Amino acid sequence: xxxxxxxxxxxxxxxxxxxxxxxxxxxxxxxxxxxxxxxxxxxxxxxxxxxxxxxxxxxxxxxxxxxxxxxxxxxxxxxxxxxxxxxxxxxxxxxxxxxxxxxxxxxxxxxxxxxxxxxxxxxxxxxxxxxxxxxxxxxxxxxxxxxxxxxxxxxxxxxxxxxxxxxxxxxxxxxxxxxxxxxxxxxxxxxxxxxxxxxxxxxxxxxxxxxxxxxxxxxxxxxxxxxxxxxxxxxxxxxxxxxxxxxxx
Amino acid sequence: xxxxxxxxxxxxxxxxxxxxxxxxxxxxxxxxxxxxxxxxxxxxxxxxxxxxxxxxxxxxxxxxxxxxxxxxxxxxxxxxxxxxxxxxxxxxxxxxxxxxxxxxxxxxxxxxxxxxxxxxxxxxxxxxxxxxxxxxxxxxxxxxxxxxxxxxxxxxxxxxxxxxxxxxxxxxxxxxxxxxxxxxxxxxxxxxxxxxxxxxxxxxxxxxxxxxxxxxxxxxxxxxxxxxxxxxxxxxxxxxxxxxxxxxxxxxxxxxxxxxxxxxxxxxxxxxxxxxxxxxxxxxxxxxxxxxxxxxxxxxxxxxxxxxxxxxxxxxxxxxxxxxxxxxxxxxxxxxxxxxxxxxxxxxxxxxxxxxxxxxxxxxxxxxxxxxxxxxxxxxxxxxxxxxxxxxxxxxxxxxxxxxxxxxxxxxxxxxxxxxxxxxxxxxxxxxxxxxxxxxxxxxxxxxxxxxxxxx
Numbered sequence: 001x002x003x004x005x006x007x008x009x010x011x012x013x014x015x016x017x018x019x020x021x022x023x024x025x026x027x028x029x030x031x032x033x034x035x036x037x038x039x040x041x042x043x044x045x046x047x048x049x050x051x052x053x054x055x056x057x058x059x060x061x062x063x064x065x066x067x068x069x070x071x072x073x074x075x076x077x078x079x080x081x082x083x084x085x086x087x088x089x090x091x092x093x094x095x096x097x098x099x100x101x102x103x104x105x106x107x108x109x110x111x112x113x114x115x116x117x118x119x120x121x122x123x124x125x126x127x128x129x130x131x132x133x134x135x136x137x138x139x140x141x142x143x144x145x146x147x148x149x150x151x152x153x154x155x156x157x158x159x160x161x162x163x164x165x166x167x168x169x170x171x172x173x174x175x176x177x178x179x180x181x182x183x184x185x186x187x188x189x190x191x192x193x194x195x196x197x198x199x200x201x202x203x204x205x206x207x208x209x210x211x212x213x214x215x216x217x218x219x220x221x222x223x224x225x226x227x228x229x230x231x232x233x234x235x236x237x238x239x240x241x242x243x244x245x246x247x248x249x
Numbered sequence: 250x251x252x253x254x255x256x257x258x259x260x261x262x263x264x265x266x267x268x269x270x271x272x273x274x275x276x277x278x279x280x281x282x283x284x285x286x287x288x289x290x291x292x293x294x295x296x297x298x299x300x301x302x303x304x305x306x307x308x309x310x311x312x313x314x315x316x317x318x319x320x321x322x323x324x325x326x327x328x329x330x331x332x333x334x335x336x337x338x339x340x341x342x343x344x345x346x347x348x349x350x351x352x353x354x355x356x357x358x359x360x361x362x363x364x365x366x367x368x369x370x371x372x373x374x375x376x377x378x379x380x381x382x383x384x385x386x387x388x389x390x391x392x393x394x395x396x397x398x399x400x401x402x403x404x405x406x407x408x409x410x411x412x413x414x415x416x417x418x419x420x421x422x423x424x425x426x427x428x429x430x431x432x433x434x435x436x437x438x439x440x441x442x443x444x445x446x447x448x449x450x451x452x453x454x455x456x457x458x459x460x461x462x463x464x465x466x467x468x469x470x471x472x473x474x475x476x477x478x479x480x481x482x483x484x485x486x487x488x489x490x491x492x493x494x495x496x497x498x499x500x501x502x503x504x505x506x507x508x509x510x511x512x513x514x515x516x517x518x519x520x521x522x523x524x525x526x527x528x529x530x531x532x533x534x535x536x537x538x539x540x541x542x543x544x545x546x547x548x549x550x551x552x553x554x555x556x557x558x559x560x561x562x563x564x565x566x567x568x569x570x571x572x573x574x575x576x577x578x579x580x581x582x583x584x585x586x587x588x589x590x591x592x593x594x595x596x597x598x599x600x601x602x603x604x605x606x607x608x609x610x611x612x613x614x615x616x617x618x619x620x621x622x623x624x625x626x627x628x629x630x631x632x633x634x635x636x637x638x639x640x641x642x643x644x645x646x647x648x649x650x651x652x653x654x655x656x657x658x659x660x661x662x663x664x665x666x667x668x669x670x671x672x673x674x675x676x677x678x679x680x681x682x683x684x685x686x687x688x689x690x691x692x693x694x695x696x697x698x699x700x701x702x703x704x705x
Contacts, residue, residue: 084645
C-alpha cells in the first residue's frame with residue numbers, strides 16, 4: 001500500500017530524514033517510535049503533504065501513485081489520513097459544514113453523488129454511536145475551545161467519517177488521560193479492516209497496549225535504526241531510548 | 250506653479266460653484282435647509298479638501314477624487330422612469346419596506362406609506378422640510394453641525410434631499426426598512442445626500458441601506474446621516490456598500506443615544522473605489538449600548554477607511570466595536586477608532602477590536618486605536634491584528650480533502666462571519682453570506698443584477 005524508499009528531507013536547510021525505508025501492506029499496523037526530534041512527526045507531515053519540508057531524495061509510492069507529486073487534498077481523497085498531533089482550531093467554521101464538505105469531496109473523487117443533508121446527519125450519528133462520542137463536538141466550530149482529549153477524539157471521528165485506507169496517527173496519545181486514550185484506541189481498533197492500514201507514531205509504549213502493532217520501527221536521527229515485532233516496544237520501554245542512542249552513536 | 254494653483258483651485262472651484270449655484274440650491278428648498286448653507290460652506294473652505302497632514306485623513310487621500318470634474322444635480326431631475334424595472338436588488342427575498350433614492354434624491358415613485366404603522370414617516374427630506382418643518386427642526390444638523398469634518402460641512406452646504414424617517418414613541422416597525430441609494434449618470438457626477446432618522450422613545454426600527462452604482466461614470470458620493478435613538482429605543486442600521494471602482498463614497502453618520510437605548514450597526518463594504526465611513530456615537534443618557542461593526546473586502550486599488558468615534562459622555566454605557574478587513578492585490582485599508590470616556594462617565598465599558606487579513610504582499614492596512622479616558626472607574630480594551638490566512642488551518646482543511654480554493658474561501662468566510670453574526674435580521678445574514686461568497690469569488694466586480702450591465 002505504502003512504500004517509502006530512501007527518503008531524505010530537510011526543513012529550513014536542516015536535514016531531518018536521512019534515508020527512510022518502509023513497506024506497509026493492507027491489514028497491517030505499524031508503530032513508529034523514537035525519541036523527541038528523531039523525525040517522527042516530520043515523516044507524518046511529509047506523507048500528508050505539508051509544504052514546509054523539502055524532499056531531497058527518495059520516493060514514496062501510495063497505492064501505485066507517486067505520493068510526493070500529489071496535493072494534500074488529493075492524498076486525502078485517495079485514502080490517506082493524518083490524525084494531527086496538534087489539531088488546529090478554526091473559529092467560525094462549523095464542524096458540520098467542514099465535515100460535510102470533506103465527506104462530499106471524497107465522494108466526488110470516487111464518482112459518487114454528494115450526500116444530502118439528511119443522509120449526512122444519519123452517517124454522522126452512526127459514526128458517533130460507533131465511537132461512543134457525545135454529540136456536543138459537532139455543534140461547534142472546528143476544535144474551537146476543545147480540550148486536548150476532545151481534539152483527539154474529534155480527529156478519530158473525522159477518520160471514521162472518511163474511512164481512509166491508510167491512517168497515520170501522529171502522537172495521538174499525547175495529552176490524553178487514560179479514559180480518552182481508551183476511547184481513541186478503541187475507535188482506531190473498531191475502524192480496522194483487512195483492507196486498511198495504520199501507522200501509529202508515538203513516543204511512549206502505552207498507546208501500544210491498546211493498539212497492538214504488527215511491526216515496530218525505531219526512528220533515530222532520521223533513520224529507522226531497528227525494526228521488529230510488538231515485543232520491541234516492550235524492550236524499548238524497559239531499556240529506554242538511551243539503549244538505541246548508545247548503540248548508534 | 251501649476252501644482253500649487255491646482256491645489257488651491259479644488260476648494261476655489263467648489264467655492265465658485267457654490268456662488269454660481271446659490272439660487273439653484275435655495276430653489277424649492279426649505280429655509281431650514283437653506284439657512285445653514287453659507288456658514289457651512291465657510292467652515293468647509295477653512296479646511297478645504299484635507300491631505301495627509303490632517304490627522305483624521307492621514308491614511309485616506311481624497312484629493313485625486315476631487316480633481317475630476319463632476320456635474321451636480323442641484324434641482325430634482327426626472328431621469329429614470331421605473332426603478333423597479335431598472336434595478337433588481339441583490340437581496341430579492343427580503344421582505345422590506347423599500348424606497349429608492351437616485352443621486353441623492355428621494356425617488357418620486359416611492360410609496361412606502363401604505364404598509365407602515367400609523368404615524369411613521371418615511372419620505373423625502375426636502376418635502377418634509379417644506380411641508381412639516383416642525384418634525385425635523387429640533388434635530389436637523391444638531392449633531393453634524395458640531396463636526397469639524399470638512400465633508401460634513403460641504404454636505405450641509407450643498408444638500409437638498411435625502412430620506413427622512415420618523416418613528417413615533419412606542420411604535421415597533423416589524424419589517425426592516427430598506428433604502429436603496431442608486432447612482433446613475435452618463436457624465437461624472439457628484440451627489441450629496443442628507444438623511445435624518447428620529448426614533449422616538451421605546452420605538453424599534455431596523456434599517457438596511459444599500460449603495461449601488463448603475464452606470465460606469467465616476468461618482469463622488471457625499472452623504473451625511475443623523476440618527477437619533479430615543480430612550481429605550483432599539484435601532485439597527487446595516488449598510489451594504491457596492492459601488493464600482495471609479496466611485497468615491499464619503500459617508501458620515503452621527504448617532505445620538507438616549508438612556509437605555511440600544512444600537513446595532515453593521516457596515517459591509519463589498520466593493521468600491523474609495524470608501525470612507527465616518528461614524529460617531531454619542532451617549533447622551535445612562536445605560537445605553539452600541540454595537541458597532543464593519544467588514545470590508547478590497548482588491549485591485551480599492552481603499553476602505555473606517556473612522557469611528559465613540560463619545561462616552563454619560564456613565565454606565567457600553568460600546569463594542571468589531572471591524573474587519575480582507576485585503577487583496579494592491580488594495581489598502583485604514584481603521585481609526587477613537588473612544589472618549591468623559592470625566593463623569595464612570596462604569597463605562599468600551600471594547601474595540603480590528604482584525605485584518607492581507608491576501609497579497611502588496612496590500613496594506615493602517616490601524617490606529619485611540620483611547621482617551623478621563624474617568625477612573627471604567628473597563629476599556631482595544632486590540633488590532635494584521636495577518637495572513639492561517640496556513641496551519643489551510644493545511645488542515647486540505648489534508649481532509651477540501652481543495653485549496655474552497656479551503657481559503659471557508660477560512661475567509663469564517664473570518665467575516667463574526668461580524669455577520671451581529672446582524673439581527675436572519676434572512677439578511679444569510680443573503681450577506683452569499684454576497685460575500687460571490688465577492689470573494691470575484692463575481693461582484695462584474696457588476697450585480699442591474700439591467701444596465703455596465704462593466705465596472
